[in-house]
Amino acid sequence: MSTFAMGCSRAYRCIARAFPHQYRAICGDGLEQLGEDVVPRVWQQHGVAGLIRLFADLAWRLPCEYLFTWIGRLKEATMTDDRFEGTWRARQSEASQWKVDQPAPQQAFLRFEPTDTGYLMVAYGVVNGEACTERPQVIIADGRRRPLLDLSGRPIPGVPTGAMTFGSKPDPQTLELGEEVDGQVLGAGRYKVSADGKTLTVTNKGTGLKGPFEVVMVLERVVR
Amino acid sequence: MPKPKPDAFLPLKSNWLHILVCLVEGEQHGYGIMQDVLERSSGKVRLWPATLYGSLKRLIEKGLIAESGERPAPELDDARRRYYKLTPLGRQVLDLESQRLKDLVRVLDARRRQEARS
Numbered sequence: 001m002s003t004f005a006m007g008c009s010r011a012y013r014c015i016a017r018a019f020p021h022q023y024r025a026i027c028g029d030g031l032e033q034l035g036e037d038v039v040p041r042v043w044q045q046h047g048v049a050g051l052i053r054l055f056a057d058l059a060w061r062l063p064c065e066y067l068f069t070w071i072g073r074l075k076e077a078t079m080t081d082d083r084f085e086g087t088w089r090a091r092q093s094e095a096s097q098w099k100v101d102q103p104a105p106q107q108a109f110l111r112f113e114p115t116d117t118g119y120l121m122v123a124y125g126v127v128n129g130e131a132c133t134e135r136p137q138v139i140i141a142d143g144r145r146r147p148l149l150d151l152s153g154r155p156i157p158g159v160p161t162g163a164m165t166f167g168s169k170p171d172p173q174t175l176e177l178g179e180e181v182d183g184q185v186l187g188a189g190r191y192k193v194s195a196d197g198k199t200l201t202v203t204n205k206g207t208g209l210k211g212p213f214e215v216v217m218v219l220e221r222v223v224r
Numbered sequence: 225m226p227k228p229k230p231d232a233f234l235p236l237k238s239n240w241l242h243i244l245v246c247l248v249e250g251e252q253h254g255y256g257i258m259q260d261v262l263e264r265s266s267g268k269v270r271l272w273p274a275t276l277y278g279s280l281k282r283l284i285e286k287g288l289i290a291e292s293g294e295r296p297a298p299e300l301d302d303a304r305r306r307y308y309k310l311t312p313l314g315r316q317v318l319d320l321e322s323q324r325l326k327d328l329v330r331v332l333d334a335r336r337r338q339e340a341r342s
């Protein structure tokens with residue numbers, strides 16, 4: 001490869017790395033690698049004109065992707081009348097169900113913290129007399145599918161490769177979340193705040209690592 | 225979350241159609257999709273990398289394709305690559321789009337025959 005083509009590959013890689021985090025979370029470093037593979041071929045086959053076209057494609061997509069990201073954030077920011085923010089504590093209720101191959105918690109809490117794009121949901125409580133916390137979950141309720149990753153953007157142990165998470169907010173009082181692999185739903189959750197804003201009913205169904213589960217919990221607001 | 229109806233995606237965007245057609249035969253990585261589209265269109269359609277990955281991202285978000293966890297044999301594989309495959313929804317959408325295009329061609333043929341007779 002000529003020095004010029006190598007320089008172009010490097011420049012392409014640098015620009016590709018400037019794409020928004022949400023884009024890179026889904027496409028990974030595929031764009032950088034593809035650019036790297038393509039630059040020498042385009043240079044050989046189409047010369048300078050081909051490289052101009054290649055970089056023009058990149059230069060055009062970069063602001064577009066940022067625009068899409070900002071539009072998504074703006075939609076979330078303009079969500080009015082947030083009913084979820086705060087901490088909720090599970091209470092005894094006839095509506096509650098616990099069909100899971102695990103002991104029911106003696107105490108359970110859910111905390112919704114607003115973020116730039118939605119919420120961070122943290123579940124914690126007491127099981128078998130010991131405090132425990134579940135993996136925090138990022139909720140972006142815009143209907144889009146995103147890879148199911150941890151907060152650092154890394155795969156979660158035990159979660160199948162290619163697992164996607166998605167969420168929607170059909171109305172200001174309801175959040176619907178789900179996880180799927182290959183179009184097959186692993187689990188689906190519905191979080192509904194009562195009309196008076198005092199209780200939250202959580203319904204979770206699906207198939208986990210330890211088999212099928214179905215949970216219905218009624219929680220009451222403890223901290224706004 | 226209610227699943228989107230397959231016909232809500234019709235007519236498919238040209239880039240999306242090309243990508244979905246590439247994935248009918250099986251999993252494919254970004255470079256493979258790019259080459260496949262180029263060859264199948266006799267060099268007329270080239271999906272440049274950023275456009276290709278922008279489309280892949282949107283197709284994933286809409287649930288029409290998904291990243292595949294299966295990989296070819298190590299000697300045939302490049303560990304850097306991500307593979308993509310059609311989801312059941314993607315396959316349904318592609319079937320509907322294929323039917324739509326067939327219907328369109330049928331109408332066009334019928335009109336041409338009518339024109340030739342008159």
